[in-house]
Amino acid sequence: MTAVPATTSAPPAPPFRTVLVANRGEIACRVIRTLRRLGIRSVAVFSDADSGAPHVRLADVAVRLGPAEPQASYLDVDAVLRAAKATGTDAVHPGYGFLSESPALARACAAAGIAFVGPPVHALEVMGDKIGAKAHVARSGVPVVPGTAEPGLSDDALVARAADVGYPLLVKPSAGGGGKGMTVVRTPDELPAALAAARRVAASAFGDDALLLERYLAAPRHIGVQVLADAHGAVVHLGERECSLQRRHQKVVEESPSPVVDARTRARLGEAACAVARSVGYVGAGTVELLAEAAAPEDFFFIEMNTRLQVEHPVTELVTGLDLVELQLRVAAGEPLGLTQDDVRLTGHAVEARVYAEDPARAFLPTAGQVLVLDEPAGDGVRVDSGLSVGSEVGSTYDAMLSKVAAWGPDRATALARLDAALASTTVLGVTTNVPFLRRLVAHPEVRAGRLDTGLIERHLDQLAAPAHVxxxxxxxxxxxxxxxxxxxxxxxxxxxxxxxxxxxxxxxxxxxxxxxxxxxxxxxxxxxxxxxxxxxxxxxxxxxxxxxxxxxxxxxxxxxxxxxxxxxxxxxxxxxxxxxxxxxxxxxxxxxxxxxxAARARDDRPAGAADPVVRSPMPGTVVAVDVATGDHVTAGQPLLTVEAMKMEHRLTATTDGVVTLQARPADRVALDQVLATITPHGTDRTGQDTTAPAEEGTRP
The missing domain is CATH 3.30.700.30 (Glycoprotein, Type 4 Pilin)
Structure with missing residues (x-):
């Protein structure tokens, strides 16, 4: 499965002596393993929440950045640069997420004489602004999805532009990626609340709350094309990845190659992706993301370019035999890419599933806990990229993804069978995960037949997210x-x-x-x-x-x-x-x-048909918005407060009419099922006594 002919010459020298990995979890572990193979000294960084994490133990050196909150640790450019300087770092690899697409980090590295393992600042700036990126790509002749094209629009301005975009539409943060903050809006009435929620998530996840609107395609396939480029003008693509199996615009299962892309369409997709990369002087690894109608994959639209290593890069590595992290490091050191488009061969098929700390039976709400037992699979064609170990604490501060299980086979059916067997061999006790959901998904007849689109999971959600057999x-x-x-x-x-x-x-x-x-x-x-x-x-x-x-x-x-x-x-x-x-x-x-x-008697004490007056947190997280005050009269369905965990918001509403008593404030950390508010129904006081009944003789009403 190698893309480059084997040689008998000595292995090339390491491109750097010391590399700092500005990330955490499975991607930090994955980068560190390549550094170790190349003989490069690795530096991990960590927040207080990650002081004992696997990536910290795996690295040669580890440096504390700050408190658990990302803004005070993993998103703090100055803290990352201080760690790099203190450890004699030659290069910073940002992984994905956090600062991976940050022009500020790239500039700071350049000013300090440290290589940034990513594209030039110009490419980060053009492609990091999704509004500007669409306009730039459209000028190069690549078709784009219709939407807003003006940066910095206020909520009122976006509402005014929405009619031209058309419903249903997609609200998207201009910065960042990974589906965070993206919301489908089907009617004008839904738009104001969707804009407010998207801005909060975008500001928290990416430090930038700018938004755009995009036409929502009803049944599209999502296809990403992996590109590699060096500083000497060479640009190649490594084929496409099918990323259509998504939930809340977050990829769940990815594969390469796509089951519906033929050689001619693959060449057209690759040419378009390489043209996009050349247009911004790209250097390094990146992915051009495209949408195509499910029935016509040869007609595609540009949606964005992710200027970093993608979560799903293992499936590309499995079918090409290339180590994308090593190639990133070498081109960042100024070396030529060392392969042409003719050198790239896709061999067999690979599929990857993302293991998340979430409960599919509870609307995929994030979960938390300590890993008590961990079994991760192995075997022919199986690869696991993981940031877990026994004793790991999974909290609500960071992204919910725990690991990735990938499988290669000589054909798609074999790859899917191996993936299912690998998932069956995966055990995580102490934290609820989506593994049973993933097994049902990869076994679904439409998935097995390759009939994929981004709405497949939602259409079959009741079947796929059924509770575990008890x-x-x-x-x-x-x-x-x-x-x-x-x-x-x-x-x-x-x-x-x-x-x-x-x-x-x-x-x-x-x-x-x-x-x-x-x-x-x-x-x-x-x-x-x-x-x-x-x-x-x-x-x-x-x-x-x-x-x-x-x-x-x-x-x-x-x-x-x-x-x-x-x-x-x-x-x-x-x-x-x-x-x-x-x-x-x-x-x-x-x-x-x-x-x-x-316990049953306590539940039965409520009158038949009465709503539970207690409002509990559906997930561990942080209270990010409070809409009412203690003593307010509320009606059933009225918003009370919003809890955010792992960059996902959940709005809690009143369960019944009555007077609300809050037991949480903004910025409070809350646990699963923690009581956040209590509704006292009209006609009773806060002790549950009926205040509408006649007062007893000798007492004041």
């Missing part, structure tokens, strides 16, 4: 709880161990009844008649079955139901038992029958 996991949790009850020492085990430091111990065998509740509220009653190693188990009203749970090690067990045996992973963070199998991971709370009855 009964088998509930059985495991109940058997484990039964073992713990029989062996009290197991409860004193360290976090993450399912059985305890002294092994599997059983005491008196007593029938036990458990109520197992999943995160989305599904309840399963499990009766365990006998010891966990040999029990009759009944789930809800189903007939009893013979089951046993046999420990293999601290977090692994064999579950046998009748004659069927499967390996499961089990861990606990104290209140929650996590059960993983075949790529799924279910968080369960196990209660005794009396505790479950008490």
């Amino acid at each position: 009964p088998d996991a509930a059985l495991v949790a109940a058997l484990r709880a039964t073992a713990d009850r029989a062996a009290p020492a197991a409860r004193a085990a360290s976090a993450g161990s399912a059985w305890g430091p002294d092994g599997w111990r059983l005491g008196e065998h007593l029938p036990t009844l458990h109520v197992v509740t999943s995160a989305d509220g599904e309840r399963t009653e499990v009766a365990v008649l006998g010891p966990a190693h040999d029990a009759q188990v009944r789930l809800d009203d189903a007939p009893p079955v013979r089951a046993r749970l046999t420990p293999v090690d601290g977090t692994t067990a064999q579950l046998t139901v009748e004659s069927v045996v499967r390996t499961v992973r089990v861990a606990s963070d104290g209140a929650t038992t996590w059960v993983g199998h075949d790529g799924s991971a279910v968080a369960l709370r196990v209660m005794g029958r009396l505790d479950a009855l008490a």
Whole structure:
């Protein structure tokens, strides 16, 4: 799978002695691995939240930037330059996101005599302004999607221009990328709120709240073309990537080559992408992003150029055999590219899936927690780019992507099969992820047939985002709880161990009844008649079955139901038992029958049909906007406050009419399910007493 003929000459010298990686997570780890292979000293930077992160441990040197907030750490150009100077850095590699497309960082590097591993400032400025980029590209003869073309427009001006763009339309931040802040607006009434939300996200994620409007194509395919260019005028493309499987304009699964692009169309796409790169004197790796109607991929429109390494670059590396990071470093050092367009060969097929900390069953809201158990796949054609390790803390401050699982095969069907098997071998306990969703997506008949467009996920969302199957996991949790009850020492085990430091111990065998509740509220009653190693188990009203749970090690067990045996992973963070199998991971709370009855009685105390007066945070995050004050009279559906996590906003509304009491303020950090507000229905006071009833004799009304 190599694109350049092998030679017997000595390997070329490293282009730099020391490179600072101005990023975090999986991309920082991925860049550092290439630096290590090339014999280049690596410097990691980190915020207070990442002091023990894998990229910090992997690097040769690590430097603290500042607090967890990106503006005070990873987005602080001065802090990055101080770290570079203090460590004798020759070059700064920005990865993607954060400062990767920042002219300010490129200028600061140049002023300090440090190479910036990216394009020249001119290219960053032209392509970083999506409004200006579209106008620039249109002048070069490449078709663009209709939309606004004036920078710096106010909300009122954008509302006025919207009629000319036409509905439905897309609100997009002019700076940045990755789908952050992008919103589809279908009617004029939706536009003001969408503009306000997009500006907040853009300012937070990119430090620039400028917006543009673009015509929304109903069923487009999203195709990116990878380009490489050197400072000597050479520009080549490495084929296209199909990026149509998206959710909220964020890519989820990518592949190369596209299943609908033939050789002639590939040449046309590549020529257009190279022309775009040449028009701004591009140097380095970049991606020209295009949209095409699903039924006519040969007719395409330019939407933007990402002037950096893309998240999905592994699929290009797998089909070309090239290391894009090494090529970035060499052209940044002034070396010639060393290959022509004729040298590039696409061999086989590659598909990549992005693993996110999010809960598909709860509208893909971000999740958080500590990684208790981690299994990452390996095998023929499988590649994992990860920033995870056991003990990693996943918070709400940064992007939700945890890792990328990619698979190569000689053909598309083999690549998809290998990817599914790799995802089935992926286990993350302690943090809810989208792995089961990804497995359903890559197995979907339309995906297998290559009939893709950016709306596919939304059309099949109910099927793809269904909650995890709970009964088998509930059985495991109940058997484990039964073992713990029989062996009290197991409860004193360290976090993450399912059985305890002294092994599997059983005491008196007593029938036990458990109520197992999943995160989305599904309840399963499990009766365990006998010891966990040999029990009759009944789930809800189903007939009893013979089951046993046999420990293999601290977090692994064999579950046998009748004659069927499967390996499961089990861990606990104290209140929650996590059960993983075949790529799924279910968080369960196990209660005794009396505790479950008490919880049910508390829920039933509300009048039939009454809305829950308590407003809870749907995700861990930060309160970024508050629309009401304590004591205000509100109506059901009225906006109360907005929580942001991982650059995604969620607006919370009143559940019923009444008087609101706030329990959160702007900038507060909040946890999943934390109470943020309470609505006292009209006619009751804040203690729940009926204020409309006649006062008792001898009391003042």
